Amino acid sequence: MDSEHTSAVAADVPAAPRDVRRRPPRTDAVLADPRLAAAADRLGRGLVKAAVAGAQERVRAGEIPPHEVAEHAVAALPATASRLRPVINATGVLLHTNLGRAPLSAAACEAVLAAGGTTDVELDLATGLRSRRGRSAVEALLERVPLAEAAHVVNNGAAALALAATALARGKEIVVSRGEMVEIGDGFRLPDLLVSTGARMREVGTTNRTSLADYASAVTPETGFVLKVHPSNFRVTGFTHAVGVADLSRLGVPVVADIGSGLLAPEPVLPDEPDAAGWLRAGACLVTASGDKLLGGPQCGLLLGRADLVRRLARHPLARALRVDKLTLAALEATLRGPATPVHTALHADPGRLRERAEELAARLRRHGLDCRAVRSEAVIGGGGAPGVALPSAAVSVPSSWAGPLRRATPPVVGRVEGGRCLLDLRAVPETADAALADAVRRACPAAAGGRAHGNPDGRPEREG
Numbered sequence: 001m002d003s004e005h006t007s008a009v010a011a012d013v014p015a016a017p018r019d020v021r022r023r024p025p026r027t028d029a030v031l032a033d034p035r036l037a038a039a040a041d042r043l044g045r046g047l048v049k050a051a052v053a054g055a056q057e058r059v060r061a062g063e064i065p066p067h068e069v070a071e072h073a074v075a076a077l078p079a080t081a082s083r084l085r086p087v088i089n090a091t092g093v094l095l096h097t098n099l100g101r102a103p104l105s106a107a108a109c110e111a112v113l114a115a116g117g118t119t120d121v122e123l124d125l126a127t128g129l130r131s132r133r134g135r136s137a138v139e140a141l142l143e144r145v146p147l148a149e150a151a152h153v154v155n156n157g158a159a160a161l162a163l164a165a166t167a168l169a170r171g172k173e174i175v176v177s178r179g180e181m182v183e184i185g186d187g188f189r190l191p192d193l194l195v196s197t198g199a200r201m202r203e204v205g206t207t208n209r210t211s212l213a214d215y216a217s218a219v220t221p222e223t224g225f226v227l228k229v230h231p232s233n234f235r236v237t238g239f240t241h242a243v244g245v246a247d248l249s250r251l252g253v254p255v256v257a258d259i260g261s262g263l264l265a266p267e268p269v270l271p272d273e274p275d276a277a278g279w280l281r282a283g284a285c286l287v288t289a290s291g292d293k294l295l296g297g298p299q300c301g302l303l304l305g306r307a308d309l310v311r312r313l314a315r316h317p318l319a320r321a322l323r324v325d326k327l328t329l330a331a332l333e334a335t336l337r338g339p340a341t342p343v344h345t346a347l348h349a350d351p352g353r354l355r356e357r358a359e360e361l362a363a364r365l366r367r368h369g370l371d372c373r374a375v376r377s378e379a380v381i382g383g384g385g386a387p388g389v390a391l392p393s394a395a396v397s398v399p400s401s402w403a404g405p406l407r408r409a410t411p412p413v414v415g416r417v418e419g420g421r422c423l424l425d426l427r428a429v430p431e432t433a434d435a436a437l438a439d440a441v442r443r444a445c446p447a448a449a450g451g452r453a454h455g456n457p458d459g460r461p462e463r464e465g
Helices: 003-012 027-031 034-043 045-060 066-076 106-115 135-144 157-169 190-195 212-218 245-251 276-282 307-314 317-321 326-337 342-347 351-366 400-407 431-444
Strands: 093-095 150-154 173-177 183-185 200-204 223-229 255-260 286-290 301-305 373-382 391-399 416-418 421-425
Touching: 027 034, 027 045, 027 066, 034 045, 034 066, 045 066, 093 342, 106 326, 135 150, 135 301, 135 326, 150 157, 150 307, 150 326, 157 173, 157 190, 157 223, 157 255, 157 286, 157 301, 157 307, 157 317, 173 212, 183 190, 190 200, 200 212, 212 245, 223 245, 245 255, 245 276, 255 276, 276 286, 276 301, 301 307, 351 373, 351 391, 351 431, 373 421, 391 400, 391 431, 400 421, 400 431
Parallel strands: 093 373, 173 200, 173 223, 223 255, 255 286
Antiparallel strands: 150 301, 286 301, 373 391, 391 421, 416 421
């Protein structure tokens, strides 16, 4: 075959079509989009460039056309430069450790934002001299617990106990009941924590019964303090006996009491839960508690009690390593001085109104053909507080297969699977989030649209299981 014939044949062969899937727009051209340029100033160029790269890969995969890269990159941008995502807590657990325990109040969030800049955290603006760090937060704490002579704040509840043990019992003994040798979560055990401070544990009594005589026989000149621990994440029932703070306070040595769940004063909804004021009144020299549980504030550890002991703890070298930052101090003070926290609101939610909300949400979703119904539910405190206490609640019941898609929704919705269904319990969901919850369900489960709705025709709640 001669060259002329070859050329003629080649000319007759049509050119291969261009594969548009392999031709996404240039990165610099996409980054020039005003929306992405503004996002780079807010979020950082790295995050924005990653969103663009993800959209370009979708073009190469044939999922989207090239001209939609900027649009999809904008949609993929995170709300903030942090990977932490706001989540709707529909688990029915008010203080869910995996979800950050207590959600902060609007007042606390505003205080954190204001404290994010330069603040007078250790400066007296009137004199221009250095002042005590966190003084206004401590003042707010003492206003809420007048029986405490002094207070100190550290970075979490375990740190509060560790500081007390280090400052008061290093090289000495801590007398504690065997029934109160608790594991505090994620495999951390109270005796291991306290022994790591250089103190020695003196266990008394048995798992289910400890008497005042057990404590009295263990107290010696080597005793640093007697520790009373509220076993807030479990219950021992049956043939049991425990010694109260009032009796322990007559042993002639300091009593350090860990209430755990963070109540500062009695809570009528939880009559069996100890509070800081009650145990100080009973004779505890020092009470420790967590700030991010029933108090409803940021993660921190609270120490309240005798002025001489608190001063000794605050001046210990370890206190410097355990101190909280300005954001925590701001959130704590706003929690103490501000309006009711989300935890308090959830704790006191009206079960009747919860049922109404569940009915309204289920009816709204059924109109889109979704398999939803309102059901009765029970919520719990969580976070190591009030074990065994069930709070009447209501939930939207959806198929259990939706649990995964809901966790990946925007915003993510975390429910609980029970009785073969996924329950979206409303106790810990603010009423203002109901619309967002419904939208997330509709977006996460579009394949279910058109399916048969279940439940009572009038939307009244059924009892699940």
